[in-house]
Structure formats: structure tokens, C-alpha cells
Amino acid sequence: MSPSALPLGDPLPADGSFPQEVLDALPGRAQKPFGLYVHIPFCSVRCGYCDFNTYTSEDLGPGASRQSYPDTLIGELEFARGVLDRSGAPERPFSTVFFGGGTPTLLPAEDLSRILIRARELFGFAEGAEITTEANPDTVTPESARVLAEAGFTRISLGMQSAVPEVLATLDRTHDRLNVPRAVEAARAAGLEVSLDLIHGTPGETLQDWRRSLEEAVAMAPDHISAYSLIVEEGTAMAAQIRRGTLPDIDPDDQADKYLLTEELLSAAGYRWYEVSNYSTSEKTRSDHNLNYWLDSDWWGAGPGAHSHMAGMRWWNAKHPAAYAQRLHAGTTPGHGREILDAEAKVLEHLMLRLRICEGLDVAAYNAMEELQEIQGEPITAGELRRLVGDGLIEEVAAAPSAEHPGGRAVLTLKGRLLADAVTRRLAP
Ligand SMILES: C[S@@+](CC[C@H](N)C(=O)[O-])C[C@H]1O[C@@H](n2cnc3c(N)ncnc32)[C@H](O)[C@@H]1O
Ligand code: SF4
Structure with a gap:
């Protein structure tokens, strides 16, 4: 994940090398899963509720345009390879990869594939690795889904959010709701597993609206559903609308009712919760990548503002894509701060x-x-x-x-x- 506010922390050395306590702990973690998160910081529209580190401009500076970004990102993967080689830690292929954003599928599928193929060359992927990309329903076609599957992606996570036009409008979602089933079909035809993201508790959403969203999601028979309670993040356009009184505030009782309805409808349709907001059709279709975040595994987060965790140390990259690119082009770590968990x-x-x-x-x-x-x-x-x-x-x-x-x-x-x-x-x- 790549939340927009970065914590304070200690600076990283220019070569990104790990402190001694992490070097000492890494050999003992060789059997733990190792994930790669790739952040793609572009969106066509900024949704009013979202505070992810993402930008609508196509060109954010040298190394940070939509065209040049894939090479910059690959630059971080090569840098990471060097840091891990110098650490002397045992080889660990990635067991999961997750492209998130932003909207990864705003980049051509060929660019996402190029990044993935380079990651595989540099680190290797474990057998049966789960490789996901998030996607906006408007940006998935049968052709792009096929290119992604051929490059090695195994799973796609679509931002459906709601089935109700008025709710989508309040969320500033511009995707065509009829593109959700089309994108699901395209992904499935390419052999990809499918997950749908939904949000409940949007101001003005009725319980009936939420029921309709769940029913339409279930009718598409995805392998996995994430159903989040809307969080009003400080500093977002939605928070300002609520403060001004142009939108009603979130009602925790309403959100609780919607959580209960989620459980009722999803369990009746054969989904089982495995994390408070996440449901799957079986153990096999759980999101291993997200489970690894919850189970104290290690992951490298590549891209502006991305967070990483290795053996009890967290670090996070420079937030702005131009600052991120500048550091990598100077041959230094894109890391902005780090902390050892106490x-x-x-x-x-x-x-x-x-x-x-x-x-x-x-x-x-x-x-x-x-x-x-x-x-x-x-x-x-x-x-x-x-x-x-x-x-x-x-x-x-x-x-x-x-x-x-x-x-x-x-x-x-x-x-x-x-x-x-x-x-x-x-x-x-
Ligand atoms: C990076 S976005 C997913 C991909 C794509 N950008 C999209 O929105 O279609 C990750 C997911 O986080 C959830 N999300 C984002 N902001 C949220 C908020 N303020 N409250 C609850 N869920 C949120 C949405 O369900 C969204 O699909
Ligand atoms: S499309 Fe996704 S990442 Fe982009 S602003 Fe909307 S919710 Fe955030």
C-alpha cells in the first residue's frame, strides 16, 4: 500500500544498505514469504475519498512521465537487487507480487509486463507465485488481459466500488459500471483470477443500494471480494465536503448494518471471510500478498511513497514521483526514511x-x-x-x-x- 502521508524516521544511507541488526536477522527469515509491491502513481481522475499517492498529470518531471516511469521503476528493482546482494542474505524468490496504485492499468499492458519480466529476471518467482494487478474497470480489454496473463500475471483486482450510479457519482468514480462485467469476462477469458473491490457507507448510500452492489458483485462470480468501510481521510475533497455540510457525515451504525448485510449475502453466496474486510471462495483464492502484510512477512515496496519491510525494519520512499526518480537517477536509494520497530x-x-x-x-x-x-x-x-x-x-x-x-x-x-x-x-x- 502507499498511503499519502509519510511518517518521520531516520535517513537511509545513500547505498540503501541495511543496518547490522537487519543483516543479522535476515538469514533466519529465509523461509518466510517475500513479496514485491509495485506502485503505479497515475490515475485519470482523482476520486474525492482517496488519499493514495497518485497523480492525474501525465508528466510529473524527468523519469516520472507515464512513458518514462516503467524504466525508472525498473531502476529501483535493479537497485534493490544490489542492496540484497550486498546484504549477503540467502536468495529468496518473490512468492507474491502486487501492482497497485493509482491505476496500474493506465500504463500499457506491455509496460506492466516489462516491469514484471525484469522482476522475474532479477529475483525469480517462487513456484505458484500469486501475481496481481489492480485495475480500473475502464482500462481492461480482452487484449490487455491476454498480454498481462502471458507476462505472468495470475490475478486482477478491479475497483468496482458500487453498482449504483448515484453512489459512484458521490465517490467521483467515472468508470462505466457496465464495464465491470466486461472486464471480469475479459480477465477470466485470459485465465486470470478475479477480485472485486467494493466500498460501503458512502454518504447518501441506502442499505438497499449496498444490497444491490453486493448482489451485482456476486452475480459476476469473482474469486475474491474486498468490501471496505469508507474511511474519510483528512485532507481529501470528501472530508472538505463533509466539513462544509454539502455531504452528510459517515454514520457508524449504518456502516455496521452494511457490514452485517455483507456477511449475510456473501456467506449465502459461498464466500467466507478470512480478514475483516476480505472474502474468498476458498483458501486458495485468498490474497496471499495481503495475508503476508498481516503475517509479519518481508516485502519490498517499489515506487514513489511505497513502504517496505524487512526483518523488523520499515522504510518508505520519497513521495513525489519526480523526487523519487531524481534519487534513482543519481544512483542513490529512493528511500526517504526508515525505522526499526521496537x-x-x-x-x-x-x-x-x-x-x-x-x-x-x-x-x-x-x-x-x-x-x-x-x-x-x-x-x-x-x-x-x-x-x-x-x-x-x-x-x-x-x-x-x-x-x-x-x-x-x-x-x-x-x-x-x-x-x-x-x-x-x-x-x-
Ligand atoms: C488503489 S485503489 C484500487 C485500484 C484503482 N485505483 C481503483 O480505484 O479502481 C485500492 C482500493 O482501496 C479502496 N479505497 C481507497 N480509498 C478508500 C477509502 N477512503 N475508504 C475505503 N476504501 C478505500 C478502494 O476500494 C480501492 O479500490
Ligand atoms: S482511481 Fe483508485 S487510486 Fe485513483 S484516485 Fe480513485 S480510488 Fe484512488
Whole structure:
């Protein structure tokens, strides 16, 4: 992901090399999945709710026009290869690749393919690697889907958002809603797995509108559906409209009703949740790339503003595409800042992210975390689990100790998913 606001952090050395503690930890992570995120920072229209790092101008400076960007991005992949070679870490092919944006499919499919093929040459892909691109429904044709599949993409994630014209208009979405089934068909004919992104809780959207969006999505039989609650991000056009009173504010009760309807309709259609906002037809069609973000794996994020994580260190690239390109052309890291996660951050992240997935939090493994001992944090007790079961927030059967999970697991119930943040706070050390 590439959120628009960058945190503060320490500067990176010009050659991007890792600090000693990361170098020491990398050999122990050789068996963990390794992902590549590729950020494509272009959109034809800026949606009023979106704060991703993306730009509508076709030319953002040297190395940052839509034409020159693929080579600049490939420059970062080559730079990354050098950093990893110098680290002496064991070879690790990418097990997942995700092209996100922005709108990756605003670039010609040949350019996306060229980037992917270079990534494979430089790093290799693990057998059965999941390779996704996000796409706007207007920018997928049978021909472009075929080019993407031939280059090695296995999956496409389409930004449908809603089936209702008025809701799409409030979201500033300009895509033709009839292009969604066409894009799904084109992707499927090319042999790609299909995911649809939906958003609920848009100001003015009725429960009936949301039902229609879900029903139309299900009718296209995608392999995967992401159904997000709309977040009003500070600094977006939508936040200003709500402040001025030209749009009503988000109603958390309405969003909860829509979450319940999502569960009802998607589970009736054969989808099962595996993360609070993500549903798939089977374990095989889950998004491995996103799961890796939630399971403390490593990934390299390439492109302006992209975030990376290796062995407990996070770093993020210069945000503006021109500044990003300039650094790479000067032969220096595009990284803008970095931080080593401290013990408390690691514990909280583990707790929060595991709780969001359907396998839940393995309580004994959590209680045994070195970082929890280091901060002298409270372990989770059987009594607290019982209270959460009593409040209907976690599943009773999963919470019971078993041979595989001697401390039980904290798996959110439907009510718990609506209150995931509150459950995290109750279990926090
Ligand atoms: C980078 S966009 C996807 C690809 C493409 N740009 C598109 O919008 O069609 C990733 C997804 O994040 C979700 N998203 C973006 N901003 C959001 C917000 N403020 N609240 C909830 N979901 C959001 C949308 O569902 C969107 O499809
Ligand atoms: S098309 Fe996607 S990335 Fe671009 S502004 Fe809209 S939601 Fe954001």
C-alpha cells in the first residue's frame, strides 16, 4: 500500500544498505514469504475519498512521465537487487507480487509486463507465485488481459466500488459500471483470477443500494471480494465536503448494518471471510500478498511513497514521483526514511493483525513472544478469553485449549469483527 502521508524516521544511507541488526536477522527469515509491491502513481481522475499517492498529470518531471516511469521503476528493482546482494542474505524468490496504485492499468499492458519480466529476471518467482494487478474497470480489454496473463500475471483486482450510479457519482468514480462485467469476462477469458473491490457507507448510500452492489458483485462470480468501510481521510475533497455540510457525515451504525448485510449475502453466496474486510471462495483464492502484510512477512515496496519491510525494519520512499526518480537517477536509494520497530510496536502489531484474520491469535505463541517479555507486558489469561467469549466477541470453540493451540485462539465472532479495535484494546499488554 502507499498511503499519502509519510511518517518521520531516520535517513537511509545513500547505498540503501541495511543496518547490522537487519543483516543479522535476515538469514533466519529465509523461509518466510517475500513479496514485491509495485506502485503505479497515475490515475485519470482523482476520486474525492482517496488519499493514495497518485497523480492525474501525465508528466510529473524527468523519469516520472507515464512513458518514462516503467524504466525508472525498473531502476529501483535493479537497485534493490544490489542492496540484497550486498546484504549477503540467502536468495529468496518473490512468492507474491502486487501492482497497485493509482491505476496500474493506465500504463500499457506491455509496460506492466516489462516491469514484471525484469522482476522475474532479477529475483525469480517462487513456484505458484500469486501475481496481481489492480485495475480500473475502464482500462481492461480482452487484449490487455491476454498480454498481462502471458507476462505472468495470475490475478486482477478491479475497483468496482458500487453498482449504483448515484453512489459512484458521490465517490467521483467515472468508470462505466457496465464495464465491470466486461472486464471480469475479459480477465477470466485470459485465465486470470478475479477480485472485486467494493466500498460501503458512502454518504447518501441506502442499505438497499449496498444490497444491490453486493448482489451485482456476486452475480459476476469473482474469486475474491474486498468490501471496505469508507474511511474519510483528512485532507481529501470528501472530508472538505463533509466539513462544509454539502455531504452528510459517515454514520457508524449504518456502516455496521452494511457490514452485517455483507456477511449475510456473501456467506449465502459461498464466500467466507478470512480478514475483516476480505472474502474468498476458498483458501486458495485468498490474497496471499495481503495475508503476508498481516503475517509479519518481508516485502519490498517499489515506487514513489511505497513502504517496505524487512526483518523488523520499515522504510518508505520519497513521495513525489519526480523526487523519487531524481534519487534513482543519481544512483542513490529512493528511500526517504526508515525505522526499526521496537518491542512494543511489534507486540501491538502482532496482536492487532492476527486478530483481524480468521485463524485468529494463537494465545500461547503471543504470550511467548520475546518482545512481550522485553516490555514486561501482561500475557493474555484464560480468564480474559472467557470474558470475551461471554461478551460474544470471540469464538468459544477456538478459545478452548487444544493440542495444537494449548493457549487457545482468539478468533473474532461477527460481533467481534464489528468491534475489532475494542477487542484489541482489551487484550493489549
Ligand atoms: C488503489 S485503489 C484500487 C485500484 C484503482 N485505483 C481503483 O480505484 O479502481 C485500492 C482500493 O482501496 C479502496 N479505497 C481507497 N480509498 C478508500 C477509502 N477512503 N475508504 C475505503 N476504501 C478505500 C478502494 O476500494 C480501492 O479500490
Ligand atoms: S482511481 Fe483508485 S487510486 Fe485513483 S484516485 Fe480513485 S480510488 Fe484512488
